[in-house]
Amino acid sequence: MDLAQAEAVADLIDASSAAAAKSAMASLSGAFSKRVNQLADDIIHLRMLVEATLDFPEEEIDFLEKYQAADTLQNIEKELAEILRQAKQGMVLRDGLHVVLAGQPNVGKSSLLNALAGDDIAIVTDIAGTTRDRVTQLIHLDGVPIHIVDTAGLRETEDTVESIGIARSWAEIEKANVIIHLHDARYPGDQLDSAITARLPANTPTLIVHNKSDLLESSPESAIGTTENTGQTLYISAKSGKGLDELRQVLLDIAGWNSSSESPWLARERHLQALKATDGHLKMAAAHAAQTDQVLDLFAEELRLAHDQLSSITGVFSSDDLLGEIFSSFCIGK
Numbered sequence: 438m439d440l441a442q443a444e445a446v447a448d449l450i451d452a453s454s455a456a457a458a459k460s461a462m463a464s465l466s467g468a469f470s471k472r473v474n475q476l477a478d479d480i481i482h483l484r485m486l487v488e489a490t491l492d493f494p495e496e497e498i499d500f501l502e503k504y505q506a507a508d509t510l511q512n513i514e515k516e517l518a519e520i521l522r523q524a525k526q527g528m529v530l531r532d533g534l535h536v537v538l539a540g541q542p543n544v545g546k547s548s549l550l551n552a553l554a555g556d557d558i559a560i561v562t563d564i565a566g567t568t569r570d571r572v573t574q575l576i577h578l579d580g581v582p583i584h585i586v587d588t589a590g591l592r593e594t595e596d597t598v599e600s601i602g603i604a605r606s607w608a609e610i611e612k613a614n615v616i617i618h619l620h621d622a623r624y625p626g627d628q629l630d631s632a633i634t635a636r637l638p639a640n641t642p643t644l645i646v647h648n649k650s651d652l653l654e655s656s657p658e659s660a661i662g663t664t665e666n667t668g669q670t671l672y673i674s675a676k677s678g679k680g681l682d683e684l685r686q687v688l689l690d691i692a693g694w695n696s697s698s699e700s701p702w703l704a705r706e707r708h709l710q711a712l713k714a715t716d717g718h719l720k721m722a723a724a725h726a727a728q729t730d731q732v733l734d735l736f737a738e739e740l741r742l743a744h745d746q747l748s749s750i751t752g753v754f755s756s757d758d759l760l761g762e763i764f765s766s767f768c769i770g771k
Contacts, residue, residue: 439751441470441708448531448703456580457530460703469527469702470751472520477747479513480740487737507726514719521712527704529692533582536688537609539637540619541629542590545648548675549619550574550587553685558587571602571609578685579696586613591633607636615642615691617684622647622672642691644684646671651679711746718743 445464452458463469486506538546551557554574572587586609589602610616616637620630625647637643651674671687673680689696722739725732 439470441751442467444705453575453582454577454580460527460530464702473747473750476516477744480744483509484740484744487733487740491733491737510723517716524704524709524712525693527702528709529581529694531703533584534688534692535584535612535614536617537586537588537613538617538619539588539610541592544619544621545675546587546619549648550585552675552681553585571605578689579694581689581692581694583688592629611638613641617644617646620647622650622653644671644687646673648673648675650674651677708750711750715743715746
């Protein structure tokens with residue numbers, strides 16, 4: 438069992454949906470490791486050609502040209518792109534999204550949480566400031582875990598308990614993967630909503646969602662509209678359920694989930710970072726190979742770094758192993 442398979446044991450235990458458990462089992466059985474190891478073998482073959490050209494110049498053989506190294510590198514990059522795409526899907530399936538419901542009091546945050554969860558999780562009243570502390574609920578959309586956090590309404594207050602709740606709300610907002618900024622559809626352009634918008638983290642995806650659209654005299658024809666300043670805007674009714682399907686789909690889109698091409702395995706953040714680093718080194722290797730005055734030392738070094746990143750996912754491959762591959766493949770150095 439390699440490192441990726443060992444991690445899959447914990448992922449299987451922690452799986453929160455049937456889809457996640459299925460993919461964790463695939464990782465445990467070695468599906469992910471097999472793809473990574475095959476890609477690593479292809480890089481080993483390419484490294485072998487470069488090192489042989491560098492270390493045995495007396496052979497007077499251009500191993501890179503003879504064994505079509507350029508085509509091999511292109512194929513490796515294509516395969517890595519596919520593995521990276523599937524790994525991103527696998528990470529979404531494993532980690533899901535941390536979604537925070539934010540907004541001023543009495544805009545329907547708790548009602549939306551209950552509607553998405555399909556249960557009365559949070560207390561709902563007409564009294565502003567009912568929610569004093571965060572309420573978290575896990576739901577699944579197409580097998581993807583969505584951690585929804587209902588928070589205290591954001592406003593200025595002298596109430597000590599409510600102030601603590603609001604401070605915790607902002608702390609949750611800072612940690613969010615996605616922020617749903619809930620507005621009351623009956624009061625567009627509210628000054629408090631504008632103040633909240635100005636304070637939201639600039640780098641976190643934020644959905645502007647107008648709730649209580651069922652109370653408008655003329656409801657929008659579509660649940661999804663556009664505005665000049667915010668781009669995509671959703672009109673929903675947590676009470677009637679209008680627009681909730683569109684909201685669910687937007688959340689899946691932000692997560693990068695594609696149900697038609699789900700990942701055959703789970704992936705972790707460290708796997709994704711290693712694959713991205715591998716891609717960067719391969720691109721640098723390709724750039725060196727494309728130069729008219731090829732610097733094979735730099736080409737070889739980028740391949741080594743790319744291979745080290747892949748090896749970090751499943752195990753370790755030493756320089757002695759590489760020499761063994763060279764001597765087993767060529768009759769050289771005698």
